[in-house]
Amino acid sequence: MGRGLVAGLLALVAGLFAASLLVGPAGLAPVQALSALIWGDALAETLVMREIRLPRAILAVLVGAALGLAGAAMQGYLRNPLAEPGLIGVSGSAALGAVLALQTGLAAAHVLALPFAALSGAVLAVLIILALAGPRGGSITLILAGIAVSALAGALTSLVLNLSPNPFAASEIVFWMMGSLQDRSMTHVWLAAPFIGLGAVVLLAQGRKFDALTLGEDAAVSMGVHLGRLRLTLVLGVASMVGAATAVAGAIGFVGLVVPHILRPLVGARPSVLLPASALGGAVLVLMADIAVRVILPTRDLKLGVLTAIVGAPLFLHLIYKTRAQGQL
């Protein structure tokens, strides 16, 4: 069951990745576009493919996988289908870092200033959360600390917007926060990939511990799960992935919440199988959404995060309705 699903999702990611490379305003013919990408035989086309479309497609995969996997891990640890990667406050704090970079003009000074500021925000959030919910705290403390950090980051973001000297800075900030993969370069890919890769390796290795947690914390500990260590690993892994994803793409909601929820029945609800499946499912969802924003309104700059929320929220409502009808919620 798990293996077939993973294979299917992999094929879907590959297909959508190719489709993402072939969609764009330059209107290149598919064969010409791919040959330009691979052989570098046409100057303008190669530039478009290698510098614009390739990083965009890679980032869609990375960001989607990060959000999907982080969501599945959070849900597995908290044993709650409503948990999502933003719950520990990392995405809010990363957004605050980015907003500060935009506000102070650092973002305009250097291309990496914004992602680095966002990552610093994420790291700061992790330090606060670990100080509050550190090795002894339970999962409730973790949730409460996350909510407090999120609220503080949100308030500070509002403060920056509030005090913004001119409407252009404010609108730039608002647009950035909607989340997008437009105009990203390979530099963004190289920045995000190590953090997301590291987080993925760390979280995927915890599958069995999340399985054991199906029976509750007491039973899991008695089966050899070191809860404090698992919580630390979870916070660091999720923060590394979501911090990096937010740093390069802005806030993209609902992926981490919806993807594990959709895939759970397909993996027999086993948390360990859900982790890799959700990483692939997240990549599929973000690739699809990023293709859709280019196809639906090619002339307007429709933001990726807006689309995922507009599609994700009703989908989530539908899922809740369906689950309730089956009497499982």
Next chain:
Amino acid sequence: MTGLTLTDFSVARGPCDVLRDISLSIGPGECVGLLGPNGAGKTTLMRGALGLMKHRGRSSLSDLPLQTRAKTVAWLPQAREIAWPVSVETLIALGRLPHLAPGAKPSTADQAAIDSAIARMGLEGFRDRIATQLSGGEQARVLIARALAQATPVLMVDEPAAGLDPAHQITLMQTLATEATGGRCVITSMHDLGLAARFCTRLVVLSRGGVAADGPPHRVLTPEMLADVFQIRAHIAQTEHGPIVQPVGVIG
């Protein structure tokens, strides 16, 4: 010796001790019923002994490193938590987790332990059912099967009979007694004095932070002890079916 040895064992909750200076040794082959009124510290004793709560003094189980402990004692908490709608077989297979090497798939020995646990709890027809959709009593049996599948020398269960119908209560106690006869050390907290009298080889009664009585059922279940610890009167009789203890009234 694979069992449980507590030495000067105390557990505090807040400022006051729930359990004080308990010394106790339980060996293989014993089926120990842990009795006591609500709040006497039955769950606390077991969780403390397992290292799930801070304690003073020694517990031979909590002294073990976490991974070794998981192969030595299986623990069934009172809260019957099943977080996800997994199949019954998947849930019972979780009991094998402590025995799996990192990255290894369950072996034929693991599958045999799972099948045997399913058979012992009479869950053959339930293998592919979704665990969260079962009734409370059925879920309890599935969770007990998980603990059995862990195949540890020590088995500690917290009120396993609660919520089971009479037939399954008896079957469960027979299963636990059989495990003990087979050489395991079984420790179970319970409230049903009748079941305790019939199926346990030894009873430990907790009261006011200490051990009020400890010994074979017929020595422990005396009118004096029941009056002192439980504030009840009971009909106690030896019959062809074994000892019968039926509470008949409350004192005072």
